[in-house]
Amino acid sequence: MKSIRTILTVALAAVCISGYAQDFSDPRYAKWGDTPEQRKENILNSTFLKESIDNRDYGSATDYLKALVEKCPTASENIYVNGIRLYKNKIARAKSVAEKKGYVDSLMWVYDLRNQYFGSHPKRGTAYILDRKARELLTYDQSDRAGIRKAFEEAIDAAVKAYGKADPELMAIYFKNLCDDYAVDEVSADYVLSAYEKLAPMFENIAPDQLESKEQFETCFSMSGAASCDKLEALYKDKIAANPDDVDMLEQAVTLMLRAGCESDFFLQTAEKYYSLKPSADTALALAQVFQNKKDFDKANTYLREAVASETVPAERVKLLVRIAVVELAAQRYNEAVTAARDAIAIEPENGYAYFILAQAYALGNGSCSGLAKDASYWVAYDTMTKAISLLDSEPETQKDARTFQAAYRGYFPTAEECFFNELQEGSTYTVSCGAARGISTSVRFRAQ
Numbered sequence: 001m002k003s004i005r006t007i008l009t010v011a012l013a014a015v016c017i018s019g020y021a022q023d024f025s026d027p028r029y030a031k032w033g034d035t036p037e038q039r040k041e042n043i044l045n046s047t048f049l050k051e052s053i054d055n056r057d058y059g060s061a062t063d064y065l066k067a068l069v070e071k072c073p074t075a076s077e078n079i080y081v082n083g084i085r086l087y088k089n090k091i092a093r094a095k096s097v098a099e100k101k102g103y104v105d106s107l108m109w110v111y112d113l114r115n116q117y118f119g120s121h122p123k124r125g126t127a128y129i130l131d132r133k134a135r136e137l138l139t140y141d142q143s144d145r146a147g148i149r150k151a152f153e154e155a156i157d158a159a160v161k162a163y164g165k166a167d168p169e170l171m172a173i174y175f176k177n178l179c180d181d182y183a184v185d186e187v188s189a190d191y192v193l194s195a196y197e198k199l200a201p202m203f204e205n206i207a208p209d210q211l212e213s214k215e216q217f218e219t220c221f222s223m224s225g226a227a228s229c230d231k232l233e234a235l236y237k238d239k240i241a242a243n244p245d246d247v248d249m250l251e252q253a254v255t256l257m258l259r260a261g262c263e264s265d266f267f268l269q270t271a272e273k274y275y276s277l278k279p280s281a282d283t284a285l286a287l288a289q290v291f292q293n294k295k296d297f298d299k300a301n302t303y304l305r306e307a308v309a310s311e312t313v314p315a316e317r318v319k320l321l322v323r324i325a326v327v328e329l330a331a332q333r334y335n336e337a338v339t340a341a342r343d344a345i346a347i348e349p350e351n352g353y354a355y356f357i358l359a360q361a362y363a364l365g366n367g368s369c370s371g372l373a374k375d376a377s378y379w380v381a382y383d384t385m386t387k388a389i390s391l392l393d394s395e396p397e398t399q400k401d402a403r404t405f406q407a408a409y410r411g412y413f414p415t416a417e418e419c420f421f422n423e424l425q426e427g428s429t430y431t432v433s434c435g436a437a438r439g440i441s442t443s444v445r446f447r448a449q
Contacts, residue, residue, distance in 0.1 A: 031075045042072045049082050053089065061086050065110075073117050077124070080114035084136075091140055104141045108133060127162040130155035131170055138177065145186050148177060156199075165202045168213035175199060175217050179224040192226035193235055204248065222259035229262035240270060250274040254283070263290045281307050281316040285323055297331035318348045325357040334365025334436040352391030356402055359384035363409055365436025372422050373434050375414040379445060380437040382409040413447040 022029070024036035024043075032039035045064045052061035065086060068079045087107040094100035111133035119126040134151035137144065152174035159166035178195055181187045203214040221227050236253040243249065254274050257267045268290060275283045284307035291300035304327065308320040321344035328337035341358035344351055363381035366374045385406040392399035416426075424430060424444045431441045 032072050038071065042068060042075060046076060046079060049079070049086075053082055053086050056089070058086060058090055058093075069113060073113065077114070077118045077121065080110055080118065083110040084114075086110075088136075088140075101141065104137070107136060107140065111136070125162065127155070127158040130158045131167065134170070135173070138173070145177075145181055149174075149181065149187075152177070160202075166199075168203060168206050168210040168217075171199050171202065172213040172216045172220075176220045179220045179226070182224055182226050189226040189228075189231060192221070192224060193231055196221050196227075197235065200252065218255070222256055227256055227260050229257065229260050229264055229267070232257050232260060232262065233264065233266045236270070237266065240273075244273060245277060247274070247277050250277065254286075258286055263293060275303070279307065279310065281311055281313075281320055285319065288323055288327060292327055292330060295330075297327055300327045301331070314347050318344045318351060318354075321347070322351065322353050322357065325354065325361070329357055329361055329364070332364075334361045337361040338365065338436050350391055352388050352395065352402075353398070355384055355388035355391060356398065359388055359402075359405065359409075362435075362437040362440075363405075363412075367435070369434040372414055372418055372424075373432065375412055375418070376430055376432050376442070377435050377437045378409045378412040379430070379442040380432055380440045382406055382413075383442060385409065411447065413445055416446040419444055419446060 022040075024032075024039040029036075029039045029043070032042045045067050049061055049064040049068065052058070052064060061082075065079070065083045068075070069083075073079070084107065087103050087110060091100055091103045091107065094103055111129060115126055115129045115133075118124070119129060121128075130151070134148070134155040137151050138148050142148070152170070156166040156171060156174065159170070175195060178187065178192055182189065182192050199217070203217060206214060232253065236249070239249060240246070240253065250270060250273060254267075254271050257270070268287070271283060271287050271290075275287060284303045287303045288300040291297070291303070301324065304320055304324045308317055308324065311317045311320060321340050325337045325340035325344065328334070328340060338358060338361045341354045341361065344354040345358070348354070359381045362377055362384060366377040369377060385402050389399055389402045389406065392402060419426070426444055426446055428444045429441055430444050432438055
């Protein structure tokens, strides 16, 4: 039935062309052949090519395509548009891997011919054609890793030549595949770094709807393993030395080094320089974390307090204050930790992390106490950690840690005998007289025996 339909369609097309009685000697038909007869035949073949594809007669369509390519390759862009349709359909119907591979090769051949004869098209020229070719190769033959890299690199180069930059989505797709190749040792880390260095500037000042491609690009690089701290330092060291006030470059370097977990002197120098030019809560927090890891609590504290002094956004102030409390706790400055945690709670009363740190400060900050006064500080720590637990439902791991601390505090409660000796009844009110919890009233409870 299919072949009958094709024959009828072709016959009808031939009748229609004959019915118009075109004068194929007219110069406007010259691109279709040297003689009127050749022109007529090739125009018919072009029509038959489309109709054969529409009727799924791919064998006839293949013959028409080959005849057109041989006799009038520059006659019409539609020869190759239909040729691409033909081989995509044949790929979809391939019965074996080898057969599919052959059709993919033919599809790439058609793209190459289209670029050869119509690469100068003002809208659908080389950049457009190679973009489509690269995407199609990735879609139909992911096993050809070297071919995919080459196709995308040629497409990107063509776009840069034509427009001064490449499509962010195209670059992101290429770079993801490049990082995938690096993961299985198809390419070296230097290959990935070189590609990153080439493409990164083209992601600057892109449209808002293209930012997702930029994020994918940066994420792939940071997660690839090629972006090790040593390699990032090698990539940026000379550039930053040559242009130390380039905020965009500094931001890029700091972001990547943070993702890689860098804590080197080069990272600190770069991050501190970036912070001096563009201070922010996030950068201050990052610097503080590294200095805290190095046990340089004073330096960590300096950045955090500088940032909180100038920060006006409440949510950002809370993040900074909580981190200050953490640093002060690590530095064993418990009163300062209490102050910072309370300041955070004053802004955001439902901040479970602030209560979590506050409870620890109360428990650890009782070094100046002794006897019942010391044990009583654990009542306050227990109550505060209870509050933290109630606010940490969205953070199950931290909530689990909070429960562990809470149980530990209960083990330090004074005994019934100790409370009786101090004339305290269970449930009565007691005000802590020393340590970080000084002045806080709580209720008397006995340690479980």
